[in-house]
Amino acid sequence: MKIVFEARNIVKRYGGVTALDGADFALREGEILAVIGDNGAGKSTLIKALSGAIIPDSGEILLDGKQVHFRSPPDARAAGIETVYQDLAVAPAMTIAENLFLGREITMGGAIGRVLKILDKKEMLAQATQRMADLKVGIRSMTQAVETLSGGQRQCVAVARAAAFAQHVVIMDEPTAALGVKEGNMVLEMIRRVRDRGLPVILISHNMPHVFEIADRIHIQRLGKRAAVVNPKKISMSDTVAIMTGAKSVEEISPELLA
Amino acid sequence: MNDRLKNLPWTTLGPWLALLAACAFFATQSDRFLSAENFSLILQQVMVVGVIAIGQSLIILTAGIDLSCGFVMALGAMVISKLAVESGLHPALAVSLGLLATCAFGLLNGLLVTKAKLPPFIVTLGTMNIAFATTQLYTSSASVTDLPDWMTALGATFSLGGAQVSIGTCLMIVLYILVWRFLQDTATGRHIYAVGNHAEASRLSGIRVDRVLIGVYVAAGFFYGLAALVSLARTGIGDPQAGQTENLDSITAVVLGGTSLFGGRGIILGTLIGAIIVGVFRNGLTLMGVPSVVQTLITGVLVILAVAVDQFSRRGAR
Numbered sequence: 086m087k088i089v090f091e092a093r094n095i096v097k098r099y100g101g102v103t104a105l106d107g108a109d110f111a112l113r114e115g116e117i118l119a120v121i122g123d124n125g126a127g128k129s130t131l132i133k134a135l136s137g138a139i140i141p142d143s144g145e146i147l148l149d150g151k152q153v154h155f156r157s158p159p160d161a162r163a164a165g166i167e168t169v170y171q172d173l174a175v176a177p178a179m180t181i182a183e184n185l186f187l188g189r190e191i192t193m194g195g196a197i198g199r200v201l202k203i204l205d206k207k208e209m210l211a212q213a214t215q216r217m218a219d220l221k222v223g224i225r226s227m228t229q230a231v232e233t234l235s236g237g238q239r240q241c242v243a244v245a246r247a248a249a250f251a252q253h254v255v256i257m258d259e260p261t262a263a264l265g266v267k268e269g270n271m272v273l274e275m276i277r278r279v280r281d282r283g284l285p286v287i288l289i290s291h292n293m294p295h296v297f298e299i300a301d302r303i304h305i306q307r308l309g310k311r312a313a314v315v316n317p318k319k320i321s322m323s324d325t326v327a328i329m330t331g332a333k334s335v336e337e338i339s340p341e342l343l344a
Numbered sequence: 345m346n347d348r349l350k351n352l353p354w355t356t357l358g359p360w361l362a363l364l365a366a367c368a369f370f371a372t373q374s375d376r377f378l379s380a381e382n383f384s385l386i387l388q389q390v391m392v393v394g395v396i397a398i399g400q401s402l403i404i405l406t407a408g409i410d411l412s413c414g415f416v417m418a419l420g421a422m423v424i425s426k427l428a429v430e431s432g433l434h435p436a437l438a439v440s441l442g443l444l445a446t447c448a449f450g451l452l453n454g455l456l457v458t459k460a461k462l463p464p465f466i467v468t469l470g471t472m473n474i475a476f477a478t479t480q481l482y483t484s485s486a487s488v489t490d491l492p493d494w495m496t497a498l499g500a501t502f503s504l505g506g507a508q509v510s511i512g513t514c515l516m517i518v519l520y521i522l523v524w525r526f527l528q529d530t531a532t533g534r535h536i537y538a539v540g541n542h543a544e545a546s547r548l549s550g551i552r553v554d555r556v557l558i559g560v561y562v563a564a565g566f567f568y569g570l571a572a573l574v575s576l577a578r579t580g581i582g583d584p585q586a587g588q589t590e591n592l593d594s595i596t597a598v599v600l601g602g603t604s605l606f607g608g609r610g611i612i613l614g615t616l617i618g619a620i621i622v623g624v625f626r627n628g629l630t631l632m633g634v635p636s637v638v639q640t641l642i643t644g645v646l647v648i649l650a651v652a653v654d655q656f657s658r659r660g661a662r
Contacts, residue, residue: 158548158550159550162550168548170548174542174544174545174548174549175542175545176537176538176541176542176545176546176608177541177542178537178541178608178609179534179537179538179541179608183534183538187534187538187545187546187549187551188535188546188549188550188551189549189550190531190534192531201530202530202531202532203529203530204529204530204531204534206529
């Protein structure tokens with residue numbers, strides 16, 4: 086299957102600490118790829134490199150086979166990579182429609198509309214309603230303030246925003262960490278719908294049941310490198326954790342469990 | 345409540361109710377209170393603090409606060425009047441330099457808040473003293489009198505249904521409507537709310553937070569400059585001690601108008617109502633013969649009440 090987003094031999098050092106020690110990464114078309122790893126495995130550094138939050142010391146990142154150099158998160162966003170953060174990065178007092186389009190408002194045509202950046206509220210409202218309906222988010226009014234929503238619904242707004250604007254990839258950084266069981270499942274269901282609509286998803290999570298429930302493949306990060314990519318439909322959760330913690334090496338498990 | 349109704353400016357009913365209650369009370373206390381003449385007087389009395397409070401509102405919407413506003417306005421007024429009267433500069437040039445001075449203070453506040461990452465309270469506490477001292481040094485604490493006609497033109501009045509309406513009052517109301525529409529209908533306006541509401545979420549959404557904040561502080565400086573013009577027209581002299589009551593009254597107006605001191609919530613038209621409430625209290629209490637020190641005391645109680653009501657109602661809404 087085609088590889089959409091790839092990183093080769095990424096190195097990132099912070100002073101004397103090597104966070105990434107020649108890490109590789111590959112995301113395929115239309116898949117949910119989970120990224121797991123113990124604390125200090127370089128998981129979040131890898132994701133930051135992919136989303137433009139840090140600049141790697143060496144190595145290359147390829148999007149659709151072409152090399153890219155992200156200097157900041159807006160660079161990655163402009164290239165079609167959207168990130169959802171765990172801490173519900175929405176403006177609570179603003180409406181759902183406003184949050185969906187925050188920083189990317191649709192403005193009126195004409196010279197005055199463009200210069201003053203006059204909002205086309207009707208169009209934004211219509212598009213917001215459409216996009217939320219596409220992803221089957223059961224929220225009726227797009228003009229209610231985000232703070233009137235539950236934590237899970239808020240995260241759904243954040244996911245919908247990412248899905249609406251991502252051209253290539255959606256990165257989800259612990260999207261269910263701050264949520265309860267029911268709310269978490271709601272967000273998982275939504276992530277699945279994003280994938281089903283053709284956008285590949287990178288899911289960073291500590292929650293093994295969640296990872297096994299929705300991931301198509303699991304990237305295991307260990308000691309600054311990619312230790313293995315496994316198939317959650319075949320491998321057991323305990324073997325996965327064993328590789329992640331170093332209790333088992335990749336050579337010790339059957340090759341057919343890899344993906 | 346349906347959505348359309350929710351988005352209308354009078355949703356913040358509190359300030360309107362407070363204004364009505366205050367008017368009803370003073371009407372029972374003084375025969376002269378409920379007259380067109382008296383109301384036009386109130387509007388003239390609030391026009392300086394009203395224009396300052398536009399800038400203050402913008403800053404408070406970003407979760408900041410400006411303690412320097414009245415003193416910056418005084419500096420602007422002195423620059424304009426001294427340059428025009430004593431140095432004989434062309435009116436347009438004198439006004440431009442005055443606005444430049446107030447905007448420069450706004451820029452200084454904005455840079456210290458964003459680049460030096462200092463709390464707005466401390467920054468503007470500092471610039472308040474700097475602006476005050478600068479004004480005194482520049483003027484040797486002397487007033488400028490004999491202002492030319494063009495400088496007092498904003499104080500001129502015209503008759504409207506038996507009441508004398510000043511041009512400054514009209515300017516204030518027009519400014520409020522323009523800024524209100526700007527905040528509601530433009531991307532930049534919404535970004536001001538977003539930054540005050542959740543700065544980090546705004547940054548992650550690609551909003552250049554520092555740029556928004558610096559813009560807001562400079563714009564506030566501009567409104568203080570306009571307030572300086574209104575103040576010169578209203579009092580007829582360039583007074584280096586001006587703006588001291590307005591400095592804190594502007595914050596009172598914003599709070600009474602229902603804008604949250606935590607940022608990101610509130611409608612700027614509420615500030616206009618808040619300013620009028622302050623004016624109504626001062627005017628009504630004066631008509632009742634209450635000494636001005638006691639009026640100040642009552643204004644203080646009013647602010648604390650307004651903030652408390654705001655806090656409790658928000659807690660109840662959650």
